Amino acid sequence: xxxxxxxTVLAVSGSSAVIEVGGVGYAVAVTPQHALSxxxxxxxxxxxxxxxxxxxxxxxxxxxxxxxHVFDLLxxxxxxxxxxxxxxxxxxxxxxxxxxxxxxxxxxFRKVSGIGPKTAKLIxxxxxxKLIALRPHAAAxxxxxxxxxxxxxxxxxxxxxxxxxxxxxxxxxxxxxxxxTQALLRAALSLLGPRQxxxxx
Numbered sequence: 001x002x003x004x005x006x007x008t009v010l011a012v013s014g015s016s017a018v019i020e021v022g023g024v025g026y027a028v029a030v031t032p033q034h035a036l037s038x039x040x041x042x043x044x045x046x047x048x049x050x051x052x053x054x055x056x057x058x059x060x061x062x063x064x065x066x067x068x069h070v071f072d073l074l075x076x077x078x079x080x081x082x083x084x085x086x087x088x089x090x091x092x093x094x095x096x097x098x099x100x101x102x103x104x105x106x107x108x109f110r111k112v113s114g115i116g117p118k119t120a121k122l123i124x125x126x127x128x129x130k131l132i133a134l135r136p137h138a139a140a141x142x143x144x145x146x147x148x149x150x151x152x153x154x155x156x157x158x159x160x161x162x163x164x165x166x167x168x169x170x171x172x173x174x175x176x177x178x179x180x181t182q183a184l185l186r187a188a189l190s191l192l193g194p195r196q197x198x199x200x201x
Contacts, residue, residue, distance in 0.1 A: 002026075002059060006045045012038045015090070017061065019044060028061035029083075031090040037063065049075075051082045060086055066094040066134060077126045079119040087112045088123075098131035100124070106156065121156035125149060128181050147172055150184050159192060167191050 005028065007021035012035050018025045028046055030038075038044055046061035047068045060082055062068045067089055074085035074097075088097065091112050100108040101124055109120035128149060147168045154164035171187045 002048050002050045004045065004047050005059075005061070007043065009038050009040050009042055009044050012040055015086075017044075017046075019046060019061075026059055028059045029086060030061045031086060033090065034061070034063050049082075051075075058082065062089070070094045070097050070131070070134070073127055073130055074123065077119070077123050079122060080115070084112070084114045084119075087114055094131075094134050097127075098134035101127045101131055104152070118157050121153050122185075125153040125185055126182055147184070149181055150188055153185060154188060154192070163192070164188075 005019050005021050005026055007019045007026075010018040010020050010025050012018075015030055015032050015035055017028050017030055017035060017038050019028060020026075028048060030046070046063070047065055048062070049060045049068060049071060051058045051060060060071060062071060071082075071085050071089060074080050074088055075082055080088075088109065092100065092108065096108070099105075104124050106117070106120035106124045109115050109123050110117055115123070150168045150171075151161065151164045154167065155161050159167075167188045168184070171184055171191060
């Protein structure tokens, strides 16, 4: 696992950079803002995530650990690939991502190319409570019961509120084991899947 690179910047172009470490040049995908901060010939430290696929190895680089952390969390959301996650961080700082999640502002994510309404809702629900340390200190947010968060997410995904509430009630009644937001959302989606967004039993 390549978690960071420190070396000489050989080239910078748009949203990519080549950093030489020990005689080897590593191509790293970065945000346009990060690319502007890198200068050819200078030394740079880049925190990285190595994304491994069947036919590809890709490095994504970040100026700080906060951005890398948010990138990893975004990649864990269904429907968000590494390029989309990088796109979010090109449009928003880690702090802005944290604020958007805490205020349930999915519109902020819909502005990012490749992020649709359903995925934006899933980002807000999936990252809830995971970015508290990044939020600017402010008045405590209104706390919604975990079941309420799931109902809001399901309504945003297209199910009628009554159908969503019934599904959440059933999941809360029957689910054993871990009861965090993601586990409950997965269980509710699994239950509702056969209903084809109609609310029919």
